[in-house]
Amino acid sequence: MTTPKPHPLPSSVVRDDEPLLVASARSGNASAFEELVGRYEDKIFRLTSNITGNREDAEDAMQDAFLKAYAHLKDFHGESRFYTWLVRIAANEALMRLRKRRPNHFSLDQPIAGDSDLMPRELDEWRPNPEQLYAKSEIDKIVSSFVDQLEDEYRIVLVLRDVEELSTQETADALGISLSAVKSRLLRARLKLREKLSRHFRQGALN
Amino acid sequence: MNCKGVIREISNYIDGDLDPVVKQELERHLEHCEDCTMIVDQTRKSIEILCDSRPVSLPTDVRDRLHTQLRRKINHDPS
Numbered sequence: 001m002t003t004p005k006p007h008p009l010p011s012s013v014v015r016d017d018e019p020l021l022v023a024s025a026r027s028g029n030a031s032a033f034e035e036l037v038g039r040y041e042d043k044i045f046r047l048t049s050n051i052t053g054n055r056e057d058a059e060d061a062m063q064d065a066f067l068k069a070y071a072h073l074k075d076f077h078g079e080s081r082f083y084t085w086l087v088r089i090a091a092n093e094a095l096m097r098l099r100k101r102r103p104n105h106f107s108l109d110q111p112i113a114g115d116s117d118l119m120p121r122e123l124d125e126w127r128p129n130p131e132q133l134y135a136k137s138e139i140d141k142i143v144s145s146f147v148d149q150l151e152d153e154y155r156i157v158l159v160l161r162d163v164e165e166l167s168t169q170e171t172a173d174a175l176g177i178s179l180s181a182v183k184s185r186l187l188r189a190r191l192k193l194r195e196k197l198s199r200h201f202r203q204g205a206l207n
Numbered sequence: 208m209n210c211k212g213v214i215r216e217i218s219n220y221i222d223g224d225l226d227p228v229v230k231q232e233l234e235r236h237l238e239h240c241e242d243c244t245m246i247v248d249q250t251r252k253s254i255e256i257l258c259d260s261r262p263v264s265l266p267t268d269v270r271d272r273l274h275t276q277l278r279r280k281i282n283h284d285p286s
Contacts, residue, residue: 030278033281034277037273037274037277041270041273042263042264045269059273062273063273063276067280070277070281119210119211119214120214120246123242123246125245126249126252139256143253143257143260147257162258163258187217187219190254191218191250193257194250
């Protein structure tokens with residue numbers, strides 16, 4: 001088997017040959033499966049890292065996710081995108097490990113009491129634009145560090161919805177929680193991220 | 208709709224997931240509220256920045272271990 005250098009691929013874009021590759025992998029073609037792994041390994045590792053916040057767990061979760069995907073390929077019937085199916089498996093693997101490290105620490109489906117935490121505090125304009133202040137790679141680093149700082153229950157939903165670009169329904173399905181639980185966490189996660197970025201970009205503009 | 212109402216619906220609004228009547232009320236508020244307009248724009252921009260962020264490449268050692276594991280499994284357990 002070859003180990004081709006993966007090419008980053010937006011999750012919303014499905015290459016034309018993907019259904020053929022999946023079919024080929026399902027019929028036992030190992031190199032077709034490895035080609036699929038090569039396409040998505042960067043993204044799946046980012047996902048498991050984002051969820052677990054721990055490099056060792058992220059690697060284990062990614063490995064087990066691909067192994068499980070291979071073992072259960074026959075159960076994938078193309079109802080969703082292959083990537084979405086893979087994300088569900090990887091998210092589960094990562095969540096299992098996070099729960100092991102932090103038992104009873106976070107809940108993805110308990111109602112959130114009150115909305116006193118919603119009102120924004122940072123009310124300054126982003127001027128100059130973040131793109132004028134920072135290089136793209138710096139902005140990526142800044143946003144990634146702020147995502148890491150979010151509470152587990154907010155970070156996990158935000159990552160599936162706005163990084164992996166799953167729909168709200170797909171996110172709910174992947175996490176086994178209700179649509180309203182996804183929406184309430186997503187709202188808070190997005191507002192918290194805006195708040196953190198706002199504080200940073202204001203400071204950046206002052207420096 | 209007041210500012211609090213806008214903030215509560217901001218995520219649904221950005222996702223285009225609002226009832227048309229509520230959307231209209233929200234947009235009517237935005238017409239005269241600069242703070243809320245800015246918060247909507249910045250929240251949308253935050254999501255864009257997040258969506259656009261690229262995954263760092265898998266570290267070589269992690270990648271090698273992954274492919275070694277896969278080959279071992281696939282060779283032992285051909286399906």
